[in-house]
């Protein structure tokens with residue numbers, strides 16, 4: 001299950017709409033307790049994909065490390081990744097699934113004509129993405 005602070009979710013939604021028609025991406029900073037990930041903040045990372053920003057995203061390892069440093073400052077860790085699907089549903093692609101890591105949450109936002117119309121969170125279970133419940137707090 002994913003718990004996310006309302007302000008963090010709002011930031012992600014605004015970022016996804018701003019970056020349309022390209023995929024936006026970033027990291028979720030929070031805490032993990034068993035299988036519950038609690039997100040307190042969103043760390044924006046530039047989409048480093050060189051030529052397919054409309055349907056692929058890439059996070060630079062250096063940005064990942066910066067996000068880790070930021071998280072540590074607040075006694076948090078990276079608990080997930082978020083990205084958008086411009087004019088596509090909020091379901092992971094095969095590509096998303098192949099590159100995912102266990103123990104992280106993956107929020108995918110569907111952005112249609114510049115507006116976020118839905119979002120869902122996914123976690124890897126035995127190599128397959130399974131939808132997880134999102135609980136908004138704060």
Ligand SMILES: [Zn+2]
Pocket residue numbers: 083084085092093096108
């Ligand atoms: Zn995707």
